[in-house]
Amino acid sequence: MDPRLPTTFGEGYKSASQKARRITEPWGAENLYCCACPNDQLSAEKVNTQVSDFLCPDCAERYQLKSQSKTLGGRILGSNYQKMIDAVHGNRSPSFFLLHYQLPEWMVRNLLVIPRFAVSPSVVIQRKPLSAAARRSNWTGYILDVSLIPPSAKIPLIVEGTAIPHQTVREQFARIAKIQTLKPAQRGWTLDVLRCVESLPNEVFSNDEVYSFEFELAKLYPGNRHIRDKIRQQLQVLRDRGLLRQPARGQWQRL
Ligand SMILES: [Zn+2]
Numbered sequence: 001m002d003p004r005l006p007t008t009f010g011e012g013y014k015s016a017s018q019k020a021r022r023i024t025e026p027w028g029a030e031n032l033y034c035c036a037c038p039n040d041q042l043s044a045e046k047v048n049t050q051v052s053d054f055l056c057p058d059c060a061e062r063y064q065l066k067s068q069s070k071t072l073g074g075r076i077l078g079s080n081y082q083k084m085i086d087a088v089h090g091n092r093s094p095s096f097f098l099l100h101y102q103l104p105e106w107m108v109r110n111l112l113v114i115p116r117f118a119v120s121p122s123v124v125i126q127r128k129p130l131s132a133a134a135r136r137s138n139w140t141g142y143i144l145d146v147s148l149i150p151p152s153a154k155i156p157l158i159v160e161g162t163a164i165p166h167q168t169v170r171e172q173f174a175r176i177a178k179i180q181t182l183k184p185a186q187r188g189w190t191l192d193v194l195r196c197v198e199s200l201p202n203e204v205f206s207n208d209e210v211y212s213f214e215f216e217l218a219k220l221y222p223g224n225r226h227i228r229d230k231i232r233q234q235l236q237v238l239r240d241r242g243l244l245r246q247p248a249r250g251q252w253q254r255l
Contacts, residue, residue: 001031001163005106016069023106024067024099025052032097033166035113035155035173036061040166053094062094063113072100072110073146073154081126081142088121089184096144097157111158115173117180118153119144120188122220150195152176178241192217193234194243197254207232207250 005027010019029044034056042063045053052065066076076098078084087093093116100110127141146154155172156164179190196213197205214227224230235252238244245253 003108003161007106020067028065035169063097064094065097067099069103072098076144078142078144081140084142085124093119112154112156115176118149118176120191122188123148151198189234190237204253
C-alpha cells in the first residue's frame with residue numbers, strides 16, 4: 001500500500017472535502033482490497049458523487065470509503081439517514097473503510113474497515129435537519145457513532161503509516177462475520193455486550209463484571225427492564241458464535 005495520496009486528482013477543487021474525495025477515490029481503487037475474500041482488487045462504483053463506493057467483483061461485498069483529516073474513532077458524518085437505517089435493517093448496508101490522512105503532506109496515516117454486520121441500528125444516529133428546505137423534504141443526515149462499535153470490529157489496515165498484512169485483516173473480518181446470521185435488530189444487543197466485554201481489563205471475567213455495564217446499557221435500551229437477563233443471553237450468543245468461551249458457570253473468556 002502506497003501511503004501517498006495522488007494529489008494531482010484534486011487540482012482545481014476549492015472545497016477541502018470535495019478535493020479529499022477526488023484524491024482518496026483513485027487511491028482507494030488502487031490500494032483497497034477485499035477483506036471478506038482473498039481478492040486484492042476492488043472496482044470503484046460511480047453511483048453518485050456523494051460517496052465513494054467500491055465493490056468486490058468476486059464475492060460482491062460492498063464498501064464505502066470515508067476520509068477525514070482528523071483522527072478516527074469518534075463520529076463519522078453520513079448523508080441520508082432513512083436510506084442508511086433501511087439498509088441496516090434490510091442487511092444491505094455497506095462495510096466502511098475509514099481513512100485518516102495527514103495534511104499538508106496528503107499521506108494516509110490510518111485506515112480501518114468496519115464490517116457491515118458490525119453496524120447495528122443503534123450506531124446510526126439521526127441528525128437534526130440543518131436547513132428549512134431539508135426540514136420540508138423530511139431529509140436528515142446521520143452520524144455513525146464509531147465509539148459504540150466494539151474495538152475488535154474496527155479492523156486496522158494501516159496503523160500510523162504501517163500496513164497490516166492482508167491475511168491478518170481478513171482473519172479479523174471473518175471472526176466478526178460469525179455474528180452476521182443474527183437479525184440486524186438483535187445484533188445491536190450482541191455488539192453492545194461485545195463492546196462492554198472488550199473493555200474489561202482481563203481476558204477472563206465473570207457475569208458480575210459485565211453487570212457493571214447495566215446502567216450504560218439501560219440508557220441505550222430504555223424500554224428494557226431485564227438488562228441482566230439480556231446480558232447473560234448475549235454472552236451465550238457470543239459463546240455459541242465462537243467469540244467467547246465459558247470455562248465455568250458464570251465465567252467467561254474472550255477468544
Ligand atoms: Zn471479496
